[in-house]
Amino acid sequence: MALALLAMAKAVEGPDARARAIAAARASDLAAFETVMRQYERMVLVTALRLVGNMEDAKDVSQEVFLRLYRNLGKVEAESNLQAWLYRVTVNICYDLGRKRRPSVPMEDVPDPVATGDDPQQSATGAERRRVVQMSLRTLSAKERAALVLRDLEGLSTEEVARVLGSSEATVRSQISKARVKMRDFVERYFRRRV
Protein backbone atom coordinates (compact mmCIF):
# COMPACT_ATOMS: atom_id res chain seq x y z
CA MET A 1 0.00 0.00 0.00
CA ALA A 2 2.76 2.41 1.01
CA LEU A 3 4.65 1.54 -2.17
CA ALA A 4 1.54 2.21 -4.22
CA LEU A 5 1.10 5.62 -2.60
CA LEU A 6 4.76 6.41 -3.17
CA ALA A 7 4.44 5.41 -6.80
CA MET A 8 1.36 7.61 -7.18
CA ALA A 9 3.09 10.57 -5.53
CA LYS A 10 6.05 10.15 -7.87
CA ALA A 11 3.69 9.95 -10.82
CA VAL A 12 2.73 13.62 -10.50
CA GLU A 13 6.17 14.97 -9.67
CA GLY A 14 7.30 17.55 -12.17
CA PRO A 15 5.20 19.93 -14.24
CA ASP A 16 4.88 17.57 -17.22
CA ALA A 17 3.62 14.66 -15.15
CA ARG A 18 1.22 16.94 -13.33
CA ALA A 19 -0.05 18.39 -16.60
CA ARG A 20 -0.65 14.87 -17.89
CA ALA A 21 -2.51 13.94 -14.70
CA ILE A 22 -4.65 17.08 -14.93
CA ALA A 23 -5.40 16.44 -18.61
CA ALA A 24 -6.47 12.88 -17.76
CA ALA A 25 -8.61 14.15 -14.88
CA ARG A 26 -10.29 16.60 -17.28
CA ALA A 27 -11.26 13.61 -19.38
CA SER A 28 -13.23 12.32 -16.35
CA ASP A 29 -10.43 10.02 -15.17
CA LEU A 30 -11.13 10.05 -11.43
CA ALA A 31 -8.06 7.95 -10.66
CA ALA A 32 -5.88 10.64 -12.25
CA PHE A 33 -7.70 13.29 -10.25
CA GLU A 34 -7.13 11.31 -7.05
CA THR A 35 -3.42 11.29 -7.87
CA VAL A 36 -3.40 15.08 -8.16
CA MET A 37 -5.43 15.36 -4.97
CA ARG A 38 -3.01 13.18 -3.00
CA GLN A 39 -0.16 15.51 -3.87
CA TYR A 40 -1.86 18.59 -2.42
CA GLU A 41 -4.31 17.26 0.17
CA ARG A 42 -2.09 17.75 3.21
CA MET A 43 -1.16 21.29 2.18
CA VAL A 44 -4.81 22.25 1.70
CA LEU A 45 -6.04 20.54 4.88
CA VAL A 46 -3.44 21.99 7.27
CA THR A 47 -3.75 25.47 5.77
CA ALA A 48 -7.51 25.29 6.21
CA LEU A 49 -7.04 23.93 9.74
CA ARG A 50 -4.92 26.92 10.77
CA LEU A 51 -7.35 29.33 9.14
CA VAL A 52 -10.63 27.94 10.50
CA GLY A 53 -9.32 26.48 13.77
CA ASN A 54 -10.99 23.07 13.84
CA MET A 55 -10.62 19.83 11.92
CA GLU A 56 -14.27 19.32 10.93
CA ASP A 57 -14.52 22.72 9.22
CA ALA A 58 -11.06 22.20 7.73
CA LYS A 59 -12.25 18.95 6.15
CA ASP A 60 -15.33 20.69 4.73
CA VAL A 61 -13.12 23.43 3.30
CA SER A 62 -10.72 20.87 1.77
CA GLN A 63 -13.61 19.01 0.19
CA GLU A 64 -14.92 22.21 -1.39
CA VAL A 65 -11.44 23.19 -2.60
CA PHE A 66 -10.98 19.89 -4.46
CA LEU A 67 -14.48 19.94 -5.90
CA ARG A 68 -13.76 23.43 -7.25
CA LEU A 69 -10.43 22.19 -8.57
CA TYR A 70 -12.22 19.44 -10.51
CA ARG A 71 -14.76 21.88 -11.92
CA ASN A 72 -11.98 24.31 -12.94
CA LEU A 73 -9.42 21.90 -14.30
CA GLY A 74 -9.47 23.74 -17.62
CA LYS A 75 -8.49 27.04 -16.04
CA VAL A 76 -5.97 25.40 -13.73
CA GLU A 77 -4.34 23.58 -16.62
CA ALA A 78 -3.66 26.94 -18.24
CA GLU A 79 -2.37 28.45 -14.99
CA SER A 80 1.20 27.39 -14.31
CA ASN A 81 1.02 27.69 -10.52
CA LEU A 82 -1.50 25.16 -9.26
CA GLN A 83 -0.24 25.56 -5.70
CA ALA A 84 -0.99 29.30 -5.67
CA TRP A 85 -4.44 28.61 -7.13
CA LEU A 86 -5.14 26.10 -4.34
CA TYR A 87 -3.98 28.50 -1.62
CA ARG A 88 -6.14 31.26 -3.06
CA VAL A 89 -9.26 29.09 -3.21
CA THR A 90 -8.59 27.67 0.28
CA VAL A 91 -8.24 31.16 1.75
CA ASN A 92 -11.40 32.38 -0.02
CA ILE A 93 -13.49 29.45 1.18
CA CYS A 94 -12.18 29.99 4.73
CA TYR A 95 -13.12 33.68 4.47
CA ASP A 96 -16.65 32.69 3.41
CA LEU A 97 -16.93 30.23 6.29
CA GLY A 98 -15.55 32.82 8.73
CA ARG A 99 -18.14 35.37 7.62
CA LYS A 100 -20.86 32.83 8.41
CA ARG A 101 -19.44 31.64 11.73
CA ARG A 102 -17.37 34.50 13.20
CA PRO A 103 -14.65 32.32 14.73
CA SER A 104 -12.64 34.95 16.60
CA VAL A 105 -12.54 34.35 20.33
CA PRO A 106 -12.17 37.27 22.73
CA MET A 107 -9.54 36.92 25.43
CA GLU A 108 -12.23 36.57 28.12
CA ASP A 109 -13.55 33.41 26.47
CA VAL A 110 -10.22 31.62 26.56
CA PRO A 111 -10.32 28.93 29.28
CA ASP A 112 -8.15 29.43 32.34
CA PRO A 113 -4.97 27.42 32.23
CA VAL A 114 -4.28 24.74 34.81
CA ALA A 115 -1.56 25.84 37.25
CA THR A 116 1.17 23.23 37.46
CA GLY A 117 4.15 24.99 39.03
CA ASP A 118 5.75 28.19 40.26
CA ASP A 119 6.93 29.58 36.93
CA PRO A 120 4.03 29.41 34.52
CA GLN A 121 6.18 29.85 31.42
CA GLN A 122 8.54 27.11 32.53
CA SER A 123 5.95 24.72 33.88
CA ALA A 124 3.61 24.82 30.91
CA THR A 125 4.11 21.71 28.89
CA GLY A 126 5.21 21.99 25.31
CA ALA A 127 1.84 20.69 24.15
CA GLU A 128 -0.02 23.33 26.13
CA ARG A 129 2.18 26.15 24.84
CA ARG A 130 1.59 24.97 21.30
CA ARG A 131 -2.11 24.83 21.97
CA VAL A 132 -2.07 28.39 23.29
CA VAL A 133 -0.16 29.64 20.26
CA GLN A 134 -2.69 27.97 17.97
CA MET A 135 -5.46 29.56 20.00
CA SER A 136 -3.84 32.94 19.48
CA LEU A 137 -4.52 32.64 15.74
CA ARG A 138 -8.20 33.05 16.51
CA THR A 139 -7.61 36.52 17.91
CA LEU A 140 -6.34 37.75 14.54
CA SER A 141 -8.45 39.21 11.78
CA ALA A 142 -9.09 36.87 8.85
CA LYS A 143 -6.63 38.73 6.62
CA GLU A 144 -3.89 38.86 9.25
CA ARG A 145 -4.37 35.18 9.92
CA ALA A 146 -4.17 34.30 6.22
CA ALA A 147 -1.02 36.38 5.73
CA LEU A 148 0.66 34.87 8.80
CA VAL A 149 -0.27 31.27 7.95
CA LEU A 150 0.94 31.56 4.36
CA ARG A 151 4.17 33.36 5.27
CA ASP A 152 5.24 31.80 8.57
CA LEU A 153 3.72 28.32 8.31
CA GLU A 154 3.51 27.55 4.62
CA GLY A 155 6.76 29.38 3.90
CA LEU A 156 5.61 31.51 0.96
CA SER A 157 7.55 34.71 0.27
CA THR A 158 5.78 38.01 0.97
CA GLU A 159 5.51 38.49 -2.80
CA GLU A 160 3.78 35.10 -3.21
CA VAL A 161 1.49 35.82 -0.27
CA ALA A 162 0.56 39.14 -1.83
CA ARG A 163 -0.28 37.40 -5.11
CA VAL A 164 -2.40 34.74 -3.38
CA LEU A 165 -4.29 37.30 -1.30
CA GLY A 166 -4.59 39.85 -4.08
CA SER A 167 -2.90 42.56 -1.97
CA SER A 168 0.24 44.63 -2.23
CA GLU A 169 3.47 43.48 -0.62
CA ALA A 170 3.39 46.49 1.71
CA THR A 171 -0.06 45.48 2.96
CA VAL A 172 1.07 41.91 3.52
CA ARG A 173 4.15 43.08 5.48
CA SER A 174 1.96 45.23 7.68
CA GLN A 175 -0.51 42.36 8.25
CA ILE A 176 2.28 39.92 9.07
CA SER A 177 3.98 42.21 11.57
CA LYS A 178 0.70 43.04 13.34
CA ALA A 179 -0.24 39.36 13.44
CA ARG A 180 3.12 38.34 14.95
CA VAL A 181 2.89 40.99 17.66
CA LYS A 182 -0.74 40.12 18.50
CA MET A 183 0.13 36.44 18.70
CA ARG A 184 3.08 37.08 21.00
CA ASP A 185 0.97 39.44 23.18
CA PHE A 186 -1.75 36.81 23.50
CA VAL A 187 0.72 34.18 24.66
CA GLU A 188 2.31 36.61 27.15
CA ARG A 189 -1.06 37.62 28.62
CA TYR A 190 -2.25 34.03 28.75
CA PHE A 191 0.66 32.86 30.85
CA ARG A 192 0.70 36.01 32.99
CA ARG A 193 -2.88 35.19 34.08
CA ARG A 194 -1.58 31.95 35.56
CA VAL A 195 0.64 33.73 38.10
Added chain:
Amino acid sequence: MNCNAWEERIALYAGGDLAPAEAPAVERHVAECAGCQLLLSGLRESMGLLREAHADPVEEAHLAAVRARVLSELERGANRRWRLGWVYAMAVAAMVLLMAVWPRSSKRVAVTVPPAPVVAVAQVPRAEPLLPAVRHRHRPRKVVVKAEKPAEPLVVKLLTDDPNVIIYWITDSKGE
Protein backbone atom coordinates in the same frame (compact mmCIF):
# COMPACT_ATOMS: atom_id res chain seq x y z
CA MET B 1 12.69 55.48 24.74
CA ASN B 2 9.46 55.05 22.78
CA CYS B 3 9.68 51.56 21.36
CA ASN B 4 6.27 51.47 19.64
CA ALA B 5 7.90 52.82 16.50
CA TRP B 6 10.25 49.83 16.49
CA GLU B 7 7.58 47.18 17.04
CA GLU B 8 6.61 46.65 13.40
CA ARG B 9 10.21 46.53 12.22
CA ILE B 10 11.20 44.11 14.98
CA ALA B 11 8.27 41.86 14.10
CA LEU B 12 9.38 41.83 10.47
CA TYR B 13 12.99 41.31 11.49
CA ALA B 14 11.98 38.27 13.60
CA GLY B 15 10.70 36.52 10.47
CA GLY B 16 13.46 37.71 8.13
CA ASP B 17 11.10 40.04 6.26
CA LEU B 18 12.84 43.31 6.89
CA ALA B 19 14.67 44.99 4.01
CA PRO B 20 18.43 44.35 4.38
CA ALA B 21 19.10 48.08 4.56
CA GLU B 22 16.89 48.43 7.65
CA ALA B 23 18.17 45.42 9.57
CA PRO B 24 21.34 46.99 11.07
CA ALA B 25 19.34 49.80 12.69
CA VAL B 26 16.97 47.28 14.30
CA GLU B 27 19.88 45.18 15.54
CA ARG B 28 21.51 48.26 17.11
CA HIS B 29 18.27 49.25 18.83
CA VAL B 30 17.58 45.76 20.17
CA ALA B 31 21.12 45.52 21.53
CA GLU B 32 20.50 48.65 23.62
CA CYS B 33 16.84 48.08 24.65
CA ALA B 34 15.90 45.35 27.14
CA GLY B 35 12.15 45.68 26.36
CA CYS B 36 12.72 45.12 22.66
CA GLN B 37 15.00 42.17 23.41
CA LEU B 38 12.08 40.59 25.27
CA LEU B 39 9.74 41.43 22.41
CA LEU B 40 12.08 39.85 19.87
CA SER B 41 12.59 36.69 21.92
CA GLY B 42 8.83 36.43 22.55
CA LEU B 43 8.11 36.80 18.84
CA ARG B 44 10.67 34.16 17.94
CA GLU B 45 9.34 31.78 20.57
CA SER B 46 5.69 32.08 19.56
CA MET B 47 6.57 31.74 15.87
CA GLY B 48 8.66 28.65 16.64
CA LEU B 49 5.85 27.07 18.65
CA LEU B 50 3.36 27.71 15.88
CA ARG B 51 5.68 26.14 13.32
CA GLU B 52 6.13 23.09 15.56
CA ALA B 53 2.36 22.71 15.87
CA HIS B 54 1.96 23.10 12.14
CA ALA B 55 4.55 20.42 11.47
CA ASP B 56 2.62 17.84 13.51
CA PRO B 57 1.65 15.00 11.20
CA VAL B 58 -1.94 15.00 10.05
CA GLU B 59 -3.73 11.73 10.68
CA GLU B 60 -4.13 9.79 7.46
CA ALA B 61 -7.77 9.14 8.43
CA HIS B 62 -8.59 12.85 7.98
CA LEU B 63 -6.96 12.96 4.56
CA ALA B 64 -8.67 9.72 3.53
CA ALA B 65 -12.04 11.04 4.70
CA VAL B 66 -11.73 14.17 2.57
CA ARG B 67 -10.57 12.14 -0.42
CA ALA B 68 -13.46 9.70 -0.08
CA ARG B 69 -16.01 12.52 0.20
CA VAL B 70 -14.65 14.31 -2.87
CA LEU B 71 -14.47 11.17 -5.02
CA SER B 72 -17.92 10.01 -3.97
CA GLU B 73 -19.35 13.44 -4.82
CA LEU B 74 -17.65 13.36 -8.23
CA GLU B 75 -18.92 9.82 -8.91
CA ARG B 76 -22.46 10.87 -7.99
CA GLY B 77 -22.12 13.83 -10.35
CA ALA B 78 -20.87 11.56 -13.15
CA ASN B 79 -23.82 9.19 -12.62
CA ARG B 80 -26.25 12.10 -12.71
CA ARG B 81 -24.73 13.32 -15.98
CA TRP B 82 -24.89 9.78 -17.41
CA ARG B 83 -28.58 9.46 -16.50
CA LEU B 84 -29.31 12.90 -17.86
CA GLY B 85 -27.56 11.91 -21.09
CA TRP B 86 -29.88 8.94 -21.42
CA VAL B 87 -32.94 11.13 -20.88
CA TYR B 88 -31.76 13.52 -23.61
CA ALA B 89 -30.99 10.63 -25.96
CA MET B 90 -34.46 9.15 -25.41
CA ALA B 91 -36.09 12.53 -25.97
CA VAL B 92 -34.19 13.01 -29.24
CA ALA B 93 -35.10 9.48 -30.39
CA ALA B 94 -38.77 10.11 -29.61
CA MET B 95 -38.66 13.35 -31.60
CA VAL B 96 -37.03 11.68 -34.61
CA LEU B 97 -39.67 8.91 -34.50
CA LEU B 98 -42.46 11.45 -34.33
CA MET B 99 -41.06 13.38 -37.28
CA ALA B 100 -40.79 10.16 -39.32
CA VAL B 101 -44.42 9.25 -38.64
CA TRP B 102 -45.91 12.72 -38.88
CA PRO B 103 -46.25 13.18 -42.73
CA ARG B 104 -48.15 9.87 -43.20
CA SER B 105 -50.63 10.57 -40.46
CA SER B 106 -51.31 14.06 -41.79
CA LYS B 107 -52.10 12.57 -45.28
CA ARG B 108 -54.51 10.11 -43.70
CA VAL B 109 -56.32 12.93 -41.99
CA ALA B 110 -56.65 14.76 -45.27
CA VAL B 111 -58.23 11.72 -46.93
CA THR B 112 -60.71 11.01 -44.18
CA VAL B 113 -62.14 14.48 -44.07
CA PRO B 114 -65.71 14.14 -45.41
CA PRO B 115 -66.76 16.41 -48.24
CA ALA B 116 -68.80 19.40 -47.26
CA PRO B 117 -72.53 18.71 -47.67
CA VAL B 118 -74.31 20.65 -50.33
CA VAL B 119 -77.02 22.49 -48.47
CA ALA B 120 -78.83 25.65 -49.19
CA VAL B 121 -77.34 27.95 -46.63
CA ALA B 122 -78.07 31.51 -45.88
CA GLN B 123 -76.45 33.35 -43.00
CA VAL B 124 -78.39 36.16 -41.44
CA PRO B 125 -76.79 38.47 -38.95
CA ARG B 126 -78.11 38.36 -35.40
CA ALA B 127 -80.86 40.85 -34.61
CA GLU B 128 -79.29 44.07 -33.46
CA PRO B 129 -80.71 47.26 -32.01
CA LEU B 130 -81.82 49.92 -34.48
CA LEU B 131 -78.93 51.62 -36.15
CA PRO B 132 -78.77 54.35 -38.73
CA ALA B 133 -80.53 53.44 -42.02
CA VAL B 134 -77.37 53.14 -44.04
CA ARG B 135 -76.00 50.36 -41.91
CA HIS B 136 -79.34 48.60 -41.47
CA ARG B 137 -79.72 46.58 -44.55
CA HIS B 138 -80.00 43.13 -42.94
CA ARG B 139 -78.65 41.62 -46.04
CA PRO B 140 -77.54 38.03 -45.38
CA ARG B 141 -73.82 37.60 -45.62
CA LYS B 142 -74.14 34.61 -47.79
CA VAL B 143 -77.21 33.24 -49.50
CA VAL B 144 -77.02 30.07 -51.47
CA VAL B 145 -80.23 28.94 -53.02
CA LYS B 146 -80.51 25.72 -54.80
CA ALA B 147 -83.74 24.47 -56.27
CA GLU B 148 -83.72 20.73 -56.55
CA LYS B 149 -86.75 20.63 -58.86
CA PRO B 150 -88.39 23.71 -60.36
CA ALA B 151 -91.94 22.36 -59.90
CA GLU B 152 -91.64 21.61 -56.21
CA PRO B 153 -91.69 24.16 -53.33
CA LEU B 154 -88.49 25.95 -52.69
CA VAL B 155 -86.88 25.49 -49.26
CA VAL B 156 -84.45 28.09 -48.09
CA LYS B 157 -82.52 27.49 -44.90
CA LEU B 158 -81.32 30.67 -43.25
CA LEU B 159 -78.52 30.35 -40.73
CA THR B 160 -78.18 33.21 -38.31
CA ASP B 161 -75.17 34.14 -36.21
CA ASP B 162 -76.93 32.49 -33.32
CA PRO B 163 -76.50 28.72 -33.83
CA ASN B 164 -79.78 28.06 -31.97
CA VAL B 165 -81.82 30.04 -34.48
CA ILE B 166 -82.32 28.56 -37.95
CA ILE B 167 -84.95 29.97 -40.26
CA TYR B 168 -86.60 27.75 -42.89
CA TRP B 169 -88.39 29.60 -45.67
CA ILE B 170 -90.72 27.41 -47.72
CA THR B 171 -92.26 28.95 -50.75
CA ASP B 172 -93.68 27.90 -54.07
CA SER B 173 -92.01 28.43 -57.36
CA LYS B 174 -93.46 31.94 -57.63
CA GLY B 175 -91.87 32.95 -54.43
CA GLU B 176 -95.18 33.33 -52.51
